[in-house]
Amino acid sequence: MLDGIHDIDWASLTHAYGSAEEVPALLRALRSPDAEERRTALDRFYSAVHHQGSVYPATAASLPFLFELAVDSATPDRASAVALLVSIGRESLDRGFEEDGTEVGYYPPMGCGQSVAFLRERGERFAELARDPDPDVRLAAIGAVGLFLDDADRAAEVLHERLAVEEGISARLRIVDTAAALALRLPEAAPPITDWLTGLAADTAQDPAIRLAALIQRFRCTPDDIGEDLVADAVDLLRATVHDLPARHIAPAHSRPEALAAPADGVPPQIVAAFADLDRHARVHAPTTALLRSFHEVLGDRVPERTAVLAEQVNSPAPGARLDAVRMSGELIRGWRGDHTQLLLLVADQLTTPDQEIAAEAATVLECCHLIAAPAREALAAHVEAHLALHGPDVWMTSDALVRRSHQEAVRALARQGDTRAVPSLLVALDADADADADAWRAIQVAGHLPRAADQLVPRLCDHLRRLDLSQQWTAMGANAIMTALTTLGGTAAVSVLTETLDAAVRHEQHGVTRSALGALRTFGSTAAGATDMIRALTTSTDAHVRPAAVAALWAVGRDLTDLTDEVMPHLLDILDDRISFPISDDVADLLGEMGPSAAAALPRLRKLLTHDYEWVRVHAAAALWAVGGEAEAPAVLDVLIQAMAQNPATANHVVTCLDRMGALAAPALPLLREQLAEPRRGGRFQDIAHDEELQRVSRRLISRLDPHALAGHG
Known part of the structure; x- marks a missing residue:
C-alpha cells in the first residue's frame, strides 16, 4: 500500500x-x-x-x-x-x-x-x-x-x-x-x-x-x-416529494475549516464566527437540496418562476427542506433583481417556527437583505419581543446556543433597519462585563444603524474603544468596527476617544486602525480640530494607506479655520505621482472633489492618470478631474468612465455617481445605463444589495433627468 x-x-x-x-x-x-x-x-x-x-x-x-x-x-x-x-x-x-x-x-x-x-x-x-x-x-x-x-x-x-x-x-x-x-x-x-x-x-x-x-x-x-x-x-x-423526506437529514460537509477546532488566542471572534458560518453553509439538511439548486440554475434569470419554486420549498412540512429553502431564498434575493416582497414575507413567517435553527436562518437572511426587508420589520420585532418575554432581558447571552443565535440574528436584522426595538438587547451586550461571553462585537457591528439611540450607544461604544489593547494586533478588527459605528452615529463625545485611539494606533504601528481613526476624525470636521497637530504629523507617513487618509483628515478638520490649500496640495501632487496606484483612491479623489477649482494645480497629473493601466485609478482620476476642471474636461472624463464601466462592472457605482454630477453632459452614457438596468443580476461593487440598490437608484434618477421616457420597462 x-x-x-x-x-x-x-x-x-x-x-x-x-x-x-x-x-x-x-x-x-x-x-x-x-x-x-x-x-x-x-x-x-x-x-x-x-x-x-x-x-x-x-x-x-x-x-x-x-x-x-x-x-x-x-x-x-x-x-x-x-x-x-x-x-x-x-x-x-x-x-x-x-x-x-x-x-x-x-x-x-x-x-x-x-x-x-x-x-x-x-x-x-x-x-x-x-x-x-x-x-x-x-x-x-x-x-x-x-x-x-x-x-x-x-x-x-x-x-x-x-x-x-x-x-x-x-x-x-x-x-x-x-x-x-x-x-x-x-x-x-x-x-x-x-x-x-x-x-x-x-x-x-x-x-x-x-x-x-x-x-x-x-x-x-x-x-x-x-x-x-x-x-x-x-x-x-x-x-x-416532501412527504417522503426525513425530518432532518444532514449530509456531512466534505471540508471543514481547520480554525473550527477551537478558537485560538489572538483570533478575533469575528473570524471564528465567519468560519462557523462557512461550516454551516457547507451543510445540507434535505436530500433534494442539491437537485433544487440545479433547478434554480436551470431557471437562471426567471426570478418569478424561481420565487414560485422557493415558495413551495419554504412551506415544506420537512424542517430540513425548509431550512435549506430559507438559505436559498436569501441567495436569490441577494444575487438577483426583482420584486422580492413575497419571498421576504415567506422567510419572515419562519421566525415563528419553534425550530430555532430555522428561525435563526430566517433572521440571518433578513439581516443580509435589510435594505429591502422593511416588509418583515414587524415580524422581526415580534420575534425579539417573544424571546424577551419567554427568556428574560438577558436572552442575548443565553446558554442555549440555538435560542441565542436566533435572538441575536433577529436583533441585528431589526437594528439594521434602524428600529429602536433592537436597542435593549444591544445594551445588554454592550453593558456586560469585559470577561463575559456577551458577543458584544455582534452588537457593535449594527449599532451605527440606530442614530435615534445615539445618546445611549455612543458612550458605551467609546468605553469599549478605550478598553481595547491596541498592542495586540488582533484587536484591530474590533477597533475599526467601533469607529465605523461612531462615525455614523456622530456626537462630539466621540472625538476625544477617537483622538486617543489614533495616538495608540500610531504608537503600536497599527496602520489599519490609524487609517480608520483618521477617517473617523475626518467626518467630525472642525469639531476634531484639537487633533490637528497629530494628523499633520501623519501626512508624511511612509505607509501608503495612512498618508492620503491623513491629508484628507487635515483638510476636513482645518478648512473651516484656515485656508489649507497651500499645505495639502504638495502632498496631493506627490501622491498622484507615486508609482503605487492604490493611494489614488477615495481619500485623494474625494478630497480633490471637495477642493474643486482651488486644486487646479493637480489637473496635469489627473489628465495623465486617465491613461493609467488600472481602471480603478482611471475612474478615481476622472471623477476628480471633473470636480476640479469642470465642463472643459467632460469629453475625456466621459470617455474614461464609459470604458471603465464596460471593462469592469464593479466600477459602476463610482461611475454613475460621477455621471450624475455631470448632468446633461452625461447623455452619451445613456445606452450603457439602460443596458445596466436591464441586467437581471445584481451589479455594482461586490454585486451586493447595498451597492446594487444604490446603483439602480442613481441610474434611474440620471436616466429620468436625461430622457424622461427612457425608464419604460425599468420600474
Whole structure:
C-alpha cells in the first residue's frame, strides 16, 4: 500500500500553503484505524491540497495513492477517498484544458489535465465501485461514472442498472444527476439520456422525488426546451416529494475549516464566527437540496418562476427542506433583481417556527437583505419581543446556543433597519462585563444603524474603544468596527476617544486602525480640530494607506479655520505621482472633489492618470478631474468612465455617481445605463444589495433627468 510514495519529491511540489512535503503523512493518515486522525487528515487535505476546489501539482501527484486507498477493502472509510477523487476530477474538468492537456488560464500547469487523464483511464474501475457492497462507496462513486467513463453506452448501462436496484433516496437522486452530467459531457449520450429522463419524469410508478429529479435534469440537458408548464409540474412533484423526506437529514460537509477546532488566542471572534458560518453553509439538511439548486440554475434569470419554486420549498412540512429553502431564498434575493416582497414575507413567517435553527436562518437572511426587508420589520420585532418575554432581558447571552443565535440574528436584522426595538438587547451586550461571553462585537457591528439611540450607544461604544489593547494586533478588527459605528452615529463625545485611539494606533504601528481613526476624525470636521497637530504629523507617513487618509483628515478638520490649500496640495501632487496606484483612491479623489477649482494645480497629473493601466485609478482620476476642471474636461472624463464601466462592472457605482454630477453632459452614457438596468443580476461593487440598490437608484434618477421616457420597462 502506497508503494512509491517516497519516490516523489513532495517538497518541490506545491499546494495552497506552499511546499507539499506533508502530503505523504496525510495520505498515510487517511488509512489510520483512528477515526479522528483520519478526519483531521481529510480536513487538512481539503484545506491545503484541494483548497476550495483548487488543483495543484501536489493534488495531481496524490491521485495514484488516493486511488489505492479507494479500491483497497482494508481502507477505513473508503467513501471519503472516493469522494475526494471525484471532487478533484470534477473541479479539474470545470477549470478546463486543451486536448493535449494544456490548462486554460494556468501557467505553469497546475495538474488539471493530468488529473482528468488519470481518472478517465480508470473509468471502468469507478463503474465497479458504483456496485460496491458499501452503500457510502457506491454513493460517492456514482458521479464518477458520468465524469470519467468515456464509453457512453457503458455508462448509461451502469446508471440504468443502479437506478433499478438502489433503494436509498440520495443514491437514486445522484444517479439521475449523473445521467445529466453524462449527457452534457458526451454529445452522443444526450439523445438516449434525454429520452430516458423524459420517460422517468412521466412514470407514475416512480417515486415523486425521482420523477422530479428526472424532470429537472432533463431540462438541465436542454434548457432551450423549457416551457410554461415546467414550474407548475415541478411544484406538483415537489409537493408530493416532501412527504417522503426525513425530518432532518444532514449530509456531512466534505471540508471543514481547520480554525473550527477551537478558537485560538489572538483570533478575533469575528473570524471564528465567519468560519462557523462557512461550516454551516457547507451543510445540507434535505436530500433534494442539491437537485433544487440545479433547478434554480436551470431557471437562471426567471426570478418569478424561481420565487414560485422557493415558495413551495419554504412551506415544506420537512424542517430540513425548509431550512435549506430559507438559505436559498436569501441567495436569490441577494444575487438577483426583482420584486422580492413575497419571498421576504415567506422567510419572515419562519421566525415563528419553534425550530430555532430555522428561525435563526430566517433572521440571518433578513439581516443580509435589510435594505429591502422593511416588509418583515414587524415580524422581526415580534420575534425579539417573544424571546424577551419567554427568556428574560438577558436572552442575548443565553446558554442555549440555538435560542441565542436566533435572538441575536433577529436583533441585528431589526437594528439594521434602524428600529429602536433592537436597542435593549444591544445594551445588554454592550453593558456586560469585559470577561463575559456577551458577543458584544455582534452588537457593535449594527449599532451605527440606530442614530435615534445615539445618546445611549455612543458612550458605551467609546468605553469599549478605550478598553481595547491596541498592542495586540488582533484587536484591530474590533477597533475599526467601533469607529465605523461612531462615525455614523456622530456626537462630539466621540472625538476625544477617537483622538486617543489614533495616538495608540500610531504608537503600536497599527496602520489599519490609524487609517480608520483618521477617517473617523475626518467626518467630525472642525469639531476634531484639537487633533490637528497629530494628523499633520501623519501626512508624511511612509505607509501608503495612512498618508492620503491623513491629508484628507487635515483638510476636513482645518478648512473651516484656515485656508489649507497651500499645505495639502504638495502632498496631493506627490501622491498622484507615486508609482503605487492604490493611494489614488477615495481619500485623494474625494478630497480633490471637495477642493474643486482651488486644486487646479493637480489637473496635469489627473489628465495623465486617465491613461493609467488600472481602471480603478482611471475612474478615481476622472471623477476628480471633473470636480476640479469642470465642463472643459467632460469629453475625456466621459470617455474614461464609459470604458471603465464596460471593462469592469464593479466600477459602476463610482461611475454613475460621477455621471450624475455631470448632468446633461452625461447623455452619451445613456445606452450603457439602460443596458445596466436591464441586467437581471445584481451589479455594482461586490454585486451586493447595498451597492446594487444604490446603483439602480442613481441610474434611474440620471436616466429620468436625461430622457424622461427612457425608464419604460425599468420600474
